[in-house]
Amino acid sequence: MKYLALPLLLFPLTVLAADAEVTLAIKNNRFIPAELHVQAGKKIKLVVENQDAAAEEFESYELNREKVIAANSRGTLFIGPLAPGRYPFFGDFHQQTARGVVVAE
Numbered sequence: 001m002k003y004l005a006l007p008l009l010l011f012p013l014t015v016l017a018a019d020a021e022v023t024l025a026i027k028n029n030r031f032i033p034a035e036l037h038v039q040a041g042k043k044i045k046l047v048v049e050n051q052d053a054a055a056e057e058f059e060s061y062e063l064n065r066e067k068v069i070a071a072n073s074r075g076t077l078f079i080g081p082l083a084p085g086r087y088p089f090f091g092d093f094h095q096q097t098a099r100g101v102v103v104a105e
């Protein structure tokens with residue numbers, strides 16, 4: 001019995017494991033950096049750090065992701081593995097200024 005438990009314990013860890021971690025900041029309703037370079041074909045843990053006093057919603061149709069990041073807090077998203085290419089994203093609450101792109105290469 002005890003040997004059976006080990007894979008079950010490891011299973012969630014392996015699923016959640018990312019190959020790389022990148023950080024994106026939000027400051028003055030802008031993403032920094034606005035162009036985020038990641039490795040194609042890898043699962044990426046994207047940490048979004050909102051340094052503003054207002055919430056923002058990270059959104060990307062191409063990445064099929066949408067997540068609200070509260071004021072002065074962090075949120076985590078997993079993206080990929082991505083094919084080489086460009087994947088625009090935007091801040092849904094400040095679309096005029098909060099724009100960026102993930103470049104997978």
Ligand SMILES: [Cu+2]
Nearest residue numbers: 057059066092
């Ligand atoms: Cu939205």
